[in-house]
Every structure is written in C-alpha cells, then in structure tokens.
Amino acid sequence: MIELAAIATEQRNPRSRHIDQVSTEEMVRIINREDHLAASAVEAIIPDIAKAIDLISGHLHDGGRLFYVGSGTSGRLGVLDAAECPPTYSTGPDLVQGLIAGGESAMFRAREGAEDDESLGKKDLLDKGLTEKDVVVGLSASGRTPYVIGALTFARQRGAATIAIDCSPHSPVGACSDIDLCAMTGPEVITGSTRMKAGTAQKMILNMLSTGTMIRLGKVYGNLMVDVKATNxxxxxxxxxxxxxxxxxxxxxxxxxxxxxxxxxxxxxxxxxxxxxxxxxxxxxxxxxxxxxxxxxxxxxxxxxx
The missing domain is CATH 1.10.8.1080 (Helicase, Ruva Protein; domain 3)
Known part of the structure; x- marks a missing residue:
C-alpha cells in the first residue's frame, strides 16, 4: 500500500503552513495565489488535451459515447460537465454521461467508501453496455482511486479509448489510459483537500474536452453555440x-x-x-x-x- 506522503496531492504545502494564523484577507490571497498554479498546470499539458479532444470527437463522430468516471469531487465534476452538454449543445442524454462511485445519491452526500471497489467501476460501465466505439475518461486527483482504475481497466479490455485526468505523476490511472492528462497542481492549501486546486484544474480540463469536442462536431459557428436547445x-x-x-x-x-x-x-x-x-x-x-x-x-x- 502506497503511503499518503508519496502522493503528490497529499503533500503538505509550505506556502500555507501558517494559514490559520493570518488575517482573513491574507488567507484569501494565499488561496488565490495557489489557484493561479492550477491554470499553469493545465497550460503545461495543452498538447495532450488537444490529442484527447481529437480522440473523443473522432469516436463520437463514429457513433460512440463519452463516459466520465470518478468518485467524490472528481466524480461530481464529471457529472456536472456531462449534464451541461444537452442544454448547451442539444446532445442526446446518452452521448455524454457522468458516472460517480456510489451512484446518483453520491452527488449530494459523500459516500467515500464506494470508491474503494474496482469491481464497481467495471459494473457501472458494463451496465451501460460499453463498446469499442466509446471513450472513458477517468478522473482521480490522486491517480489511485480503485473505482476509476477498475473502470479504465475494463474499458481497455472492451477496446474503448481511455483518458485519465489526474494530478499525480506516474499514477495507476495514467498507466491504464491511452492519454494521461496529468495536471501537476502540487500540494493543496489545506493538505489533501483536492476539491481545491486539483478540482479547479480538473474542471478546466473538462471544459476544454467537452467544448473542444462539440466544436469539432460542428456544434459551434464562430464562437456561437448554434446547437443550443431553447428549453426556457x-x-x-x-x-x-x-x-x-x-x-x-x-x-x-x-x-x-x-x-x-x-x-x-x-x-x-x-x-x-x-x-x-x-x-x-x-x-x-x-x-x-x-x-x-x-x-x-x-x-x-x-x-x-x-
């Protein structure tokens, strides 16, 4: 078993070591300075993000689907991105789907133990009838979430394309993927609270993946969302x-x-x-x-x- 100290996202941040002793304004400035690092971490992997967009759009053009798979914050971010596609780009509800460890209820109430079973990741994709036409994007800040590893491993067995979004280099989820989008955001302001910089970087990457894919599928003219669904x-x-x-x-x-x-x-x-x-x-x-x-x-x- 890997020690937490060996995981990049679990290390202690020296720049926020005394955050509990500073003024509220300085506290916020510390957080803001760290947030800037998330954008820089994403910028560093832009070539790989572009490859991922081309991979996803090619599969979707040929009749495939896109699945986001994650637990906790990572899973919620995937579900959020998937949920925004139908109203923004008039996609069918099955084209982009978000799967979170523990099921839909985990969106609103944390079910931390659900992420520890690799077989659940496989089961959720099996229930969706995963095929070689599909793409599975596994989200895990630490890069070691069993649920995500199980999903990516099964996806590879089925011949589906696989992409990892993580914040820890040389991770197991990266090893399970055709493309590893590793945004090295570094230690969090509050040690291990990956809903912060790591979550911000993951959200930025998801924005790029879904938006870039929809552009490549002809759902944008200039910078206008011409496939918007006028439902209200x-x-x-x-x-x-x-x-x-x-x-x-x-x-x-x-x-x-x-x-x-x-x-x-x-x-x-x-x-x-x-x-x-x-x-x-x-x-x-x-x-x-x-x-x-x-x-x-x-x-x-x-x-x-x-």
Missing part, C-alpha cells in the same frame, strides 16, 4: 440573439425563422443566409456533417460554378 425563456432569447448575430437579420426575422425551424438556431441561420426552406437547410447541413461554415462554403462554391 432565457435560452429562447439566446437562440434569437445567436440567429441575429450570425445572419445579420432583425429580431422579427429571427423569431419567424426559428418558428419555421422548430426552434433550432442552426438551420434558422442557414435558412436566412441562403434564403432557403427549413427542409433544404437541414439537407445541406446533413451533407456538411452539421457544420454551418462548410454548408456556406459549399453553397458559395456551387454558386461560383453556376
């Missing part, structure tokens, strides 16, 4: 603004186009820019793998040929 008043207004910004149309024209496109911003934009029907816009988007930019380029080329 705020998102309906956002969809209108997106259509207006992308097409240069008036508010009334945006409302009319969205009405014709069943509330979908992407075809509404194509309809307005190319002056075509909803059915034709959908057909052209499908031929362009859902990319508005490719759709417009193809239309421009066709016009030039004619």
């Amino acid at each position: 008043h705020k998102l309906e207004e956002r969809a209108r603004r997106i259509v207006m910004t992308a097409s240069g149309c008036s508010r009334d024209e945006a409302i009319r186009a969205l009405g014709q496109s069943k509330g979908q911003a992407k075809p509404a934009i194509v309809m307005l820019l190319l002056h075509i029907s909803y059915e034709e816009a959908q057909k052209r988007l499908q031929a362009a793998d859902g990319f508005i930019s490719r759709t417009l380029t193809t239309a421009s080329t066709e016009k030039g040929i004619r």
Whole structure:
C-alpha cells in the first residue's frame, strides 16, 4: 500500500503552513495565489488535451459515447460537465454521461467508501453496455482511486479509448489510459483537500474536452453555440440573439425563422443566409456533417460554378 506522503496531492504545502494564523484577507490571497498554479498546470499539458479532444470527437463522430468516471469531487465534476452538454449543445442524454462511485445519491452526500471497489467501476460501465466505439475518461486527483482504475481497466479490455485526468505523476490511472492528462497542481492549501486546486484544474480540463469536442462536431459557428436547445425563456432569447448575430437579420426575422425551424438556431441561420426552406437547410447541413461554415462554403462554391 502506497503511503499518503508519496502522493503528490497529499503533500503538505509550505506556502500555507501558517494559514490559520493570518488575517482573513491574507488567507484569501494565499488561496488565490495557489489557484493561479492550477491554470499553469493545465497550460503545461495543452498538447495532450488537444490529442484527447481529437480522440473523443473522432469516436463520437463514429457513433460512440463519452463516459466520465470518478468518485467524490472528481466524480461530481464529471457529472456536472456531462449534464451541461444537452442544454448547451442539444446532445442526446446518452452521448455524454457522468458516472460517480456510489451512484446518483453520491452527488449530494459523500459516500467515500464506494470508491474503494474496482469491481464497481467495471459494473457501472458494463451496465451501460460499453463498446469499442466509446471513450472513458477517468478522473482521480490522486491517480489511485480503485473505482476509476477498475473502470479504465475494463474499458481497455472492451477496446474503448481511455483518458485519465489526474494530478499525480506516474499514477495507476495514467498507466491504464491511452492519454494521461496529468495536471501537476502540487500540494493543496489545506493538505489533501483536492476539491481545491486539483478540482479547479480538473474542471478546466473538462471544459476544454467537452467544448473542444462539440466544436469539432460542428456544434459551434464562430464562437456561437448554434446547437443550443431553447428549453426556457432565457435560452429562447439566446437562440434569437445567436440567429441575429450570425445572419445579420432583425429580431422579427429571427423569431419567424426559428418558428419555421422548430426552434433550432442552426438551420434558422442557414435558412436566412441562403434564403432557403427549413427542409433544404437541414439537407445541406446533413451533407456538411452539421457544420454551418462548410454548408456556406459549399453553397458559395456551387454558386461560383453556376
């Protein structure tokens, strides 16, 4: 069994050794200075993050799914990122899924012992019918969580792609993965409290993975979330603004186009820019793998040929 002192995230931070004796403002400054290190740790592994995005987007394009697997804070962060994909990018609920040791109830009440069983990681993925088309991202700050190791090991056996997000070098979860995204954030302000810097770095990486993947799947035009699902008043207004910004149309024209496109911003934009029907816009988007930019380029080329 590995001693806690040997784990990078469990070491004592000399910069916060007297944090209990300083003013509240200095306390916060210490925390803030340490938080800056999380961004630097993520920056150091950007090439590997880019490789992970290409790996994930390739599998999802070919019909695969993305699973985030973790326990405690790491598991909650994965569930959070997965839950944000459907409203932001109109993905199906099964495309990106978050699995946390101990099940859904562990999102709200800690079940620390659930992470210690490797077989549970395997079981949760087995229940999801994991295949070689899928991608499994294992999150573990220490890099040694049995639940995550079990999940990644099983994923490899099934031929699925595997990615680790951890904060401790040369870790077991990294060894189980095709790509090891190790953000070396160093010792926490409060020793072992990996919901702090390690959690911040993991959240930043998840933001990059999901956002980058959705861009690569054609769900972004420029920097506009053109696949947003307008399920409430705020998102309906956002969809209108997106259509207006992308097409240069008036508010009334945006409302009319969205009405014709069943509330979908992407075809509404194509309809307005190319002056075509909803059915034709959908057909052209499908031929362009859902990319508005490719759709417009193809239309421009066709016009030039004619």
